[in-house]
Amino acid sequence: MIVAENIAKTYRTRTGPRRVLEDVSFTLSMGERLGVLGRNGAGKSTLIRLVGGAEQPTSGRVTSAMSVSWPLAFGGAFQPQLTGVDNVRFISRLYAQDPDANLAFVEDFAELGPYLREPVRSYSSGMRARLAFAISMIIEFDCFLIDEIAAVGDARFHERCNYELFDRRGDRAMMIISHDPGYLRDHCNRWAVLDAGRLTAFDDFDVAQDHFFELVSAGERHGAATAAQPFVRRLAAIDALCRVAHADAQFMALVREADRARDRHDWAVAEAGYAAALTLHPYERSYWAQLGHVLREQGLLARAEIAYRTACAYGEPVRALAPFIASVVQGGAAAHDAIAAPDGGPTRLQPPGYPDLALIAALCSGAERLGEGEALALLQGAQTIESVLAGQSAAAPSLPPAIAVVPRADAPLRAGWHDDLARLAGARPEAFAAALARGEAPLEALRSAGGLEGWAAIPDPVLPEECQA
Amino acid sequence: MATNPPLPLSVHFAVQRRVLGALLIRELLTRYGRHNIGFLWLFVEPMLFTLGVTALWTATKSAHGSDLPIVAFALTGYSSVLLWRNMPGRCVGALEGNLSLLYHRNVRALDIYAARIAIEFAGATVSFLVLGTVFILIGWLSPPEDVLTVAGGWLLTAWFGAGLAITLGALSHEYELVDKIWHPTSYLLFPLSGAAFLVSSLPPAARDVVLWIPMVHGVEIIREGFFGSHVKAMFDVGYAVTCALVLSVTALIAVRWAAKRVAPQ
Numbered sequence: 001m002i003v004a005e006n007i008a009k010t011y012r013t014r015t016g017p018r019r020v021l022e023d024v025s026f027t028l029s030m031g032e033r034l035g036v037l038g039r040n041g042a043g044k045s046t047l048i049r050l051v052g053g054a055e056q057p058t059s060g061r062v063t064s065a066m067s068v069s070w071p072l073a074f075g076g077a078f079q080p081q082l083t084g085v086d087n088v089r090f091i092s093r094l095y096a097q098d099p100d101a102n103l104a105f106v107e108d109f110a111e112l113g114p115y116l117r118e119p120v121r122s123y124s125s126g127m128r129a130r131l132a133f134a135i136s137m138i139i140e141f142d143c144f145l146i147d148e149i150a151a152v153g154d155a156r157f158h159e160r161c162n163y164e165l166f167d168r169r170g171d172r173a174m175m176i177i178s179h180d181p182g183y184l185r186d187h188c189n190r191w192a193v194l195d196a197g198r199l200t201a202f203d204d205f206d207v208a209q210d211h212f213f214e215l216v217s218a219g220e221r222h223g224a225a226t227a228a229q230p231f232v233r234r235l236a237a238i239d240a241l242c243r244v245a246h247a248d249a250q251f252m253a254l255v256r257e258a259d260r261a262r263d264r265h266d267w268a269v270a271e272a273g274y275a276a277a278l279t280l281h282p283y284e285r286s287y288w289a290q291l292g293h294v295l296r297e298q299g300l301l302a303r304a305e306i307a308y309r310t311a312c313a314y315g316e317p318v319r320a321l322a323p324f325i326a327s328v329v330q331g332g333a334a335a336h337d338a339i340a341a342p343d344g345g346p347t348r349l350q351p352p353g354y355p356d357l358a359l360i361a362a363l364c365s366g367a368e369r370l371g372e373g374e375a376l377a378l379l380q381g382a383q384t385i386e387s388v389l390a391g392q393s394a395a396a397p398s399l400p401p402a403i404a405v406v407p408r409a410d411a412p413l414r415a416g417w418h419d420d421l422a423r424l425a426g427a428r429p430e431a432f433a434a435a436l437a438r439g440e441a442p443l444e445a446l447r448s449a450g451g452l453e454g455w456a457a458i459p460d461p462v463l464p465e466e467c468q469a
Numbered sequence: 470m471a472t473n474p475p476l477p478l479s480v481h482f483a484v485q486r487r488v489l490g491a492l493l494i495r496e497l498l499t500r501y502g503r504h505n506i507g508f509l510w511l512f513v514e515p516m517l518f519t520l521g522v523t524a525l526w527t528a529t530k531s532a533h534g535s536d537l538p539i540v541a542f543a544l545t546g547y548s549s550v551l552l553w554r555n556m557p558g559r560c561v562g563a564l565e566g567n568l569s570l571l572y573h574r575n576v577r578a579l580d581i582y583a584a585r586i587a588i589e590f591a592g593a594t595v596s597f598l599v600l601g602t603v604f605i606l607i608g609w610l611s612p613p614e615d616v617l618t619v620a621g622g623w624l625l626t627a628w629f630g631a632g633l634a635i636t637l638g639a640l641s642h643e644y645e646l647v648d649k650i651w652h653p654t655s656y657l658l659f660p661l662s663g664a665a666f667l668v669s670s671l672p673p674a675a676r677d678v679v680l681w682i683p684m685v686h687g688v689e690i691i692r693e694g695f696f697g698s699h700v701k702a703m704f705d706v707g708y709a710v711t712c713a714l715v716l717s718v719t720a721l722i723a724v725r726w727a728a729k730r731v732a733p734q
Contacts, residue, residue: 011732054572054733070572078569081499093491094573 002028002051002068002143002173007060008197009046020046022197023060030066030142033174035184037212038194039249044177045071047194048145051175066142066173072133072165080121084112084131087120088138095139102138109160110134130157137164143173179249181209182256213250232426234347238283238314245281254280255287262294270294275406279414282355282405285314289321291406292328301328302372303407309379310353312339340382347426348386348455352378355405359421360389362403363442366396368413369404385424390456395443399436427451488575492584500588511588515551515596522547537667537696540609545695546664548597549688552623553630553662554655555593559585560638561648568733578728579721582638586631594623614697622690625709629683632716639723643730663688669701676703683712 009021020043028034038044048071049055051062078087088106092099107116110130115123123131136144144165166187177194178184184191184205191208192201195215202208231237245251258273274291278284292307308325312318318341325339340351352360354370357378361370378388402413405420414420418436422429427449435445446452497508506513523543530539560582570576604610613619641647659665663685668676679685686709693702 049572049733052572053574055731056729068574079495079499081502082495086495086498090491090495091573093494094488094575096487 001030002062002064002066004051004062005060007050007057007062009043009050009055010058019197021050021057024194024197024199025060026192026199026201028143028173028175030173031171032190033176033188034190034192035188035208036175036177036192036194036199037179037181037184037208038177039179039216042194043197044179044194045147047199048147048175048177052145064143067139068143069136069139069141069145071145071147072136078120078128078132081119083119084110084116084123087131088135091135091138097138105138106131106134109137109164111157126154133157133161141172143175144169146174146176181205181212181249181253185209209253213253216249231423232346233344234350235315235342235344237347237423238285238342241281241283242285245284248281251277251280251284255290258287258290258294262290265297267294267297271298271408275408275411278355278406279404279412282353282414282420283314285311285316288314288353289316292321292324296324296328301330302376304328306354306372306376306379306407309339310355312341313351313353313356313379315342338380338382340379346454347424349384352383352385352388354379354407355420356385356424357388358403358405359417359424360385360392362396362400362417363421364389364392364395366398366400368400368402369409369411370407372407375407386455395441397441399442422446422449422451425451425455426453484575485580488580489584489587492570492576492580493587496584496588511592512595512599515548515555515592516600518551519544519547519596519600537699538609540604541611541695544597544600544604544610545691546688548593548600549623549626549684549691550659550662550664551596552590552593552626553633553684553687554659555589556586556627556630556634557637557651557655559589560634561641561651563638564642564727564731568731571731571733578639578731579635579724582635582724586634589634590627590631594627597623613695615694618694618697619691620694622687622692622694625690625706625713626684626687629687629709629713629716632713632720635720636716636723639720639727642727658682658684661685667692667700668703680705680708683709 004024004026007021007024008019010017010019012018024047026034036044036047046055050057051064052068052070053062053064054070079090082090084106085103088103089099091097092102110116110127110133112123112127112131115127116131120128120131146165174188176184176188188205190201190203191205192199193208193212193215194200200211202211231240254273254277258270258277261267261270261273271291271294274287274294278287278291288307288311292304292311295301295304295307305325305328308321308328312321312325318339322339342350354375357375358370361367361374383391399418399421402415403417404411405414405417406412418433419429421427422432425446427446428451429449431449432445432451435448436442438445440448443452497511501508501510523540526543527539563581563585564578567581570581571578601610601613605612637647637651641651661679661682663679663682668679668685668689671679680703686704686706689702689704690706690709692700693704696702
C-alpha cells in the first residue's frame with residue numbers, strides 16, 4: 001500500500017516560489033489502478049515523481065510498503081553513452097536480478113537486433129521507447145507508475161505492452177497519468193482529477209470525466225484570446241486547427257465515443273457525436289469524412305455529399321473520397337475534377353466547406369442555420385470562398401451570437417464563430433470583436449480589423465437599407 | 470515503511486553494496502568505455518600525471534628545502550594532491566548528469582558521490598602503489614620506514630578529500646559558483662598544500678600559516694612514514710582529523726539539503 005499524506009510541492013523559480021501540488025492525499029493498494037486526469041502543467045508528472053521517490057515533497061510524506069517502479073517507458077534512466085546491453089546489465093545489478101535472463105527477455109521484447117549492442121544515444125526515439133519499456137518489464141514491481149504510455153511505438157508493440165502490463169500484471173497497483181480520458185477509463189478502476197495542485201478523487205469515471213471537461217473548457221475560455229491567429233494561407237490554418245483539436249480532450253472524447261458507435265453500426269449516435277465534435281473544431285477535416293460515412297450509411301445522401309466535399313475542401317485526399325462522393329451523388333457520378341481541393345494559396349481563393357458557407361450565410365443574412373440544398377449547390381459549383389461571399393446579395397446589420405456549422409437540423413450551435421469569421425477573412429479576431437462592440441456593421445468591422453484585403457467586390461452593407469427606403 | 474517491521478541491517482548492507490557495485494561499473498564503463506585499455510586508464514592517467522611532474526621537477530631540480538631525492542619528494546607530494554583534488558573535481562556537478570538515477574528507489578544522491586569517490590580513491594591509490602613499488606625496485610626510492618604511518622596519512626587525506634568532494638558536489642547542485650570557484654582554488658592550493666615543500670623548511674612565520682591548511686598535514690604524515698628519520702615532518706593529527714570530521718558532517722547535511730531540492734526530468 002502507498003499512502004500519500006498531505007503532500008505539497010513548491011518549486012523555486014526566478015519569479016518566486018511556485019506551488020505545484022497542494023495538500024494531496026490518497027492511498028493505493030494492490031489491484032487498484034488509479035487514473036489521474038489533468039491538463040498540461042497540472043502537476044501530474046510532479047505527482048508521479050513524488051510517489052516514485054525521485055523527488056521529495058516540500059511538506060507531507062509518501063510512505064510505501066510496496067516496491068514502486070520508475071515512471072514506465074521513461075527513457076531518461078539510461079546512460080546514453082552506454083549500450084542497451086550495458087543498461088540492461090546495470091538495472092539487473094541494481095535490482096539483484098539475473099542479467100542474462102533479462103538480456104534474453106529484452107532482446108526478444110524490444111526487437112532492437114544488433115542495435116542492442118550499440119550506444120543508446122544512437123537510437124531513434126522509437127527504439128529508445130521500446131528499450132525503456134522492455135527494461136521496465138524485467139523488474140517485477142508491486143506498483144507501476146505510468147506516464148502517458150499511449151504514445152509508445154507502433155500498434156503491434158503497443159499491443160504487446162498492453163498485454164504485458166494490463167493483462168499479465170493486472171493484479172498490481174498502478175498509477176496512470178494522462179490527459180486522455182479514454183485511456184484511463186479503459187485501464188483504471190479509480191480516477192482522480194488533478195487541477196491547480198489539488199487532487200479530487202472519483203469512484204465513477206463519467207463524473208471524473210465531466211469534472212475534467214469542465215476544467216478544460218474553463219481553461220480554454222480563459223486562453224481564447226491567444227487561440228485564433230490571422231492566417232492568410234488556409235492549409236496552414238487548417239493544420240494548426242487540427243492540432244488544436246487533437247489537444248482538446250473534450251473533442252477527442254467525443255470522437256472516440258462516436259468511433260465506438262460507428263464500429264457497432266449505431267450510425268445515428270455516431271453522427272450526433274461527430275456533429276458535436278465538429279461543432280467544437282469545424283476544421284478537423286478527417287472527421288468530416290467520418291461524418292460523411294455515417295450519413296451515407298443512414299441514406300442521408302445530400303448531407304453525406306456535403307460532408308465529403310467539406311472534407312476534400314479542407315484537404316482530405318480527393319482520390320480517397322471521390323468514390324464515396326460518386327456513390328452519394330444523386331443522378332450520376334461526379335466527375336473527378338468537379339471535387340474542389342485546396343492548393344495552399346490564400347484563403348479567399350480556396351474552395352469553401354460547409355462551415356465557411358454557414359459563416360458567410362450568417363454574416364450576410366443573419367441566419368443561424370444554413371439549408372442543405374443551398375449549401376450543396378454552392379459546394380458543387382466549384383466556387384471559391386471569395387466568389388461565394390461576392391455572390392451574396394446583402395449583409396446583415398448584426399451577427400447572431402451562435403450558429404450551426406454542421407449540416408443537421410438539430411446541430412448544436414457554435415458560440416466561437418466570430419473568431420472563425422475573422423480567421424476566414426484574415427482579420428485580427430480581437431480587433432474584429434472590438435469593432436463589433438463599437439457598433440460597427442459586421443462587414444465594416446471585418447475590414448477595419450484588417451480583413452478582406454484584396455477580396456473581390458462584396459455587397460455593400462448599406463444597400464439593403466437604401467432599398468427599403 | 471509504515472506497516473512493515475524494519476528490515477535487518479544486513480539487508481540494508483546488501484542493498485547498499487549492490488547499488489554501489491552497479492554504480493561503479495556503470496561509471497567506469499561510461500568514463501572509459503571498452504576501447505584500448507578500457508578502465509585501466511583509471512590508474513594509468515594519475516600515473517602519467519605523477520610521472521610527468523616527477524620528470525619536470527627532476528629536470529628543473531626544484532628546490533624543496535631538504536636533501537630528499539626529488540623522485541621521492543614528487544611521488545609522495547603529487548600523489549596526495551591527486552587524491553584530495555580529483556575527488557571534488559569528479560563530484561562537482563555529479564548529480565546534475567545522473568539525476569535520472571534517482572528514479573531507482575535504492576539509489577540516493579550520496580551513492581552517486583560515493584561511487585565517484587571510490588573510483589578516484591582507487592585510481593590515485595593504485596597509481597601511488599604501482600609507482601612506489603617500481604621506484605623502489607629500480608632503486609630510485611628507499612622503502613618506507615613505517616608503512617602504517619604512510620597508510621594512515623593516505624587514508625586521512627582521502628577522508629578529507631571525500632568530505633570536501635561531497636560538500637562541494639552537493640553545494641554545486643544549488644550554486645553554479647562552486648564549480649567556477651573550485652577550479653582556481655584547487656589550482657592555487659596545489660603549491661600551498663605541502664606537495665612542493667616540507668613545512669620544516671619554511672620560515673617559522675610561514676609554517677604557522679601553512680599548517681592551517683588541512684591537506685598539508687596529510688602529506689607531512691605520509692612523508693613521516695616514508696622518510697621518518699631523514700626529515701622533520703610537522704603535523705597535528707588532531708587538527709587534521711577534526712577538519713575531516715567537521716567536513717564529513719557538513720557533507721552529510723549538504724547532501725540531505727541538496728537531495729530535497731533535486732528535480733529530475
